[in-house]
Amino acid sequence: MSQTSPEKVRWTTADLEVLATDEWKRYEIVDGELFVTRAPHIDHQDSSGGIYFELRAWSNVSKLGKAIFLPGIIFSDADNVIPDVVWISNDRLAQLKDEAGHLTGAPELVVEVLSPGATNERRDREAKLKLYSSQGVEEYWIVNRELQQVGVYRRENAVLKRVATFLAQDEITSPLLPSFQCLVQTFFA
16 A cells, blocks of 8 residues: 655645735735734834835835835745835836736845744745745845844855844945845844
8 A cells, every 4th residue: 555645735826815804914825825923022123124125225225126014925826925125126116016006026136134033033034035045035034133143145146145143233234225224233222
């Protein structure tokens, strides 16, 4: 007698339409795998807000693009995510924003603030890193609010690779954001 392994369920954007609406849950799909998370801890939201504030202030001065808080990004039917913060150039935003106000492709910069728990960390450090890498994100920040540090991944040879870890007392900069500089601890104030 042969045993067959159960077929892995692959979730799609259409499946999200039939799930009960719950404002306290966030549904994301990465490579057909459904991730359901509760509303983040208030300190998580505060850190995300601090990052958004700094990127938005820089964007308002530079006029090069836009910082967006909790955008929906629909890469495909099986890849539908809601990062904490993104920065996208004006040109790319004009090309990628659909009528529903979602992005349909990669912004230049994606920021994820880690939530506690092995599943949450795996989602951001592995599943989303692979997704953002394959979709063309140029830079990815993984923010650890507990340690007050930012791991920076940049595109090298078509893959996102870790290039630096900025600590609270460090000044973070990016080649994507000319003249942007900010003390990392400002994100957590």
